[in-house]
Amino acid sequence: MSARKLKVVLTRRLPDAVETRMRELFDAELNLTDRPMSRDELAAALQRAEVLAPTITDQLDAELIAGAGDQLKMIANFGAGVDHIDIDAAVGRGVIVTNTPGVLTEDTADLGMSLILAVSRRIVEGAGVVEAGRFEGWSPTWMCGRKLWGKRLGVVGMGRIGQALARRARAFGMQVHYHNRKPVPDMIAEELGATWWDDLDQMLARMDVVSLNCPATKETHHLLSAERLARLQPHAILVNTARGELIDEAALVEALDRRALFGVGLDVFENEPKVHPGLLGRANVVLLPHLGSATLEARQDMGDRVIANIMTYQNGHRPPDRVIPAML
Numbered sequence: 393m394s395a396r397k398l399k400v401v402l403t404r405r406l407p408d409a410v411e412t413r414m415r416e417l418f419d420a421e422l423n424l425t426d427r428p429m430s431r432d433e434l435a436a437a438l439q440r441a442e443v444l445a446p447t448i449t450d451q452l453d454a455e456l457i458a459g460a461g462d463q464l465k466m467i468a469n470f471g472a473g474v475d476h477i478d479i480d481a482a483v484g485r486g487v488i489v490t491n492t493p494g495v496l497t498e499d500t501a502d503l504g505m506s507l508i509l510a511v512s513r514r515i516v517e518g519a520g521v522v523e524a525g526r527f528e529g530w531s532p533t534w535m536c537g538r539k540l541w542g543k544r545l546g547v548v549g550m551g552r553i554g555q556a557l558a559r560r561a562r563a564f565g566m567q568v569h570y571h572n573r574k575p576v577p578d579m580i581a582e583e584l585g586a587t588w589w590d591d592l593d594q595m596l597a598r599m600d601v602v603s604l605n606c607p608a609t610k611e612t613h614h615l616l617s618a619e620r621l622a623r624l625q626p627h628a629i630l631v632n633t634a635r636g637e638l639i640d641e642a643a644l645v646e647a648l649d650r651r652a653l654f655g656v657g658l659d660v661f662e663n664e665p666k667v668h669p670g671l672l673g674r675a676n677v678v679l680l681p682h683l684g685s686a687t688l689e690a691r692q693d694m695g696d697r698v699i700a701n702i703m704t705y706q707n708g709h710r711p712p713d714r715v716i717p718a719m720l
């Protein structure tokens with residue numbers, strides 16, 4: 393391939409070092425305002441970019457992709473999840489889509505474990521009591537949460553992050569169970585002492601903690617429907633660091649109203665950044681603003697990964713993180 397630099401359009405600010413490197417390597421157009429692009433702005437960017445480098449909040453649906461100019465060759469996503477991109481539409485037009493898996497795995501798993509700990513041990517609620525000056529002294533029966541040691545964790549989606557979470561949970565003495573499209577290789581199952589459940593409904597009914605770690609796809613939309621939420625045990629904890637669309641949020645609020653769960657920890661929401669009002673103000677619900685990959689290190693690594701994908705393409709090779717419809 394020629395030494396000509398590719399025209400790369402970034403939809404948001406990225407870490408400084410990533411932007412600097414992008415400018416060195418490519419004909420990079422930065423979004424210095426950091427204001428998310430409107431649909432019209434995205435459509436216009438798709439008319440001039442050879443490579444669009446969007447983030448997970450840019451909705452690139454079939455209509456937008458169909459309207460892209462012929463110069464568009466690649467969508468190099470800053471983020472692991474690609475549910476905001478119509479992959480079929482892109483691939484159908486010969487546009488390569490890449491993402492940034494792996495480099496945010498440990499950080500997102502840390503956050504998942506933090507949510508499990510925060511909900512089970514009532515950490516946010518307890519901190520609020522002290523902060524409000526309402527701590528009146530230790531009591532044998534006050535503010536008791538749930539023990540994790542020896543309890544069952546059910547991971548839904550035993551991929552990179554699911555496995556990294558399972559490793560952490562093992563260190564906390566939990567027994568690992570999982571539901572995945574297919575069982576993980578024996579070596580990994582053995583390392584994690586993990587039990588595979590073909591039937592999600594059956595697994596949900598037996599877990600003490602359930603963590604969602606699969607991508608948002610047509611198949612996983614409202615995977616935790618009202619019916620499935622009703623299968624959870626009343627002492628169960630539900631944590632979601634994957635995508636909000638996996639849970640029917642209105643049904644979750646009803647389940648919380650019925651005290652059908654011990655507690656919930658969410659990093660992602662169905663209509664992000666909107667949060668269902670019924671989730672707010674509850675002592676047993678911990679809500680975070682989509683912080684899974686929010687470490688300086690992960691964000692730098694994600695940027696490096698975007699650059700590696702574009703560079704590989706610019707050099708005439710197959711980008712390492714190419715997303716193909718069959719993977720989803």
Ligand SMILES: NC(=O)C1=CN([C@@H]2O[C@H](COP(=O)(O)OP(=O)(O)OC[C@H]3O[C@@H](n4cnc5c(N)ncnc54)[C@H](O)[C@@H]3O)[C@@H](O)[C@H]2O)C=CC1
Nearest residue numbers: 472473500549550551552553572573606607633634684685
């Ligand atoms: N909160 C945050 O900031 C972050 C959230 N994420 C989300 O986490 C998701 C998972 O990321 P990775 O672990 O890196 O992906 P991955 O591709 O390594 O793992 C996903 C797993 O889910 C499984 N899966 C897919 N469909 C399923 C279904 N219908 N039922 C059961 N299992 C199913 C796959 O077989 C795979 O094992 C991403 O797609 C993204 O949406 C990723 C990074 C950060």
Ligand SMILES: O=C(O)C(=O)CO
Nearest residue numbers: 448471472473496685
């Ligand atoms: O990468 C992703 O999919 C996220 O949700 C944020 O890093």
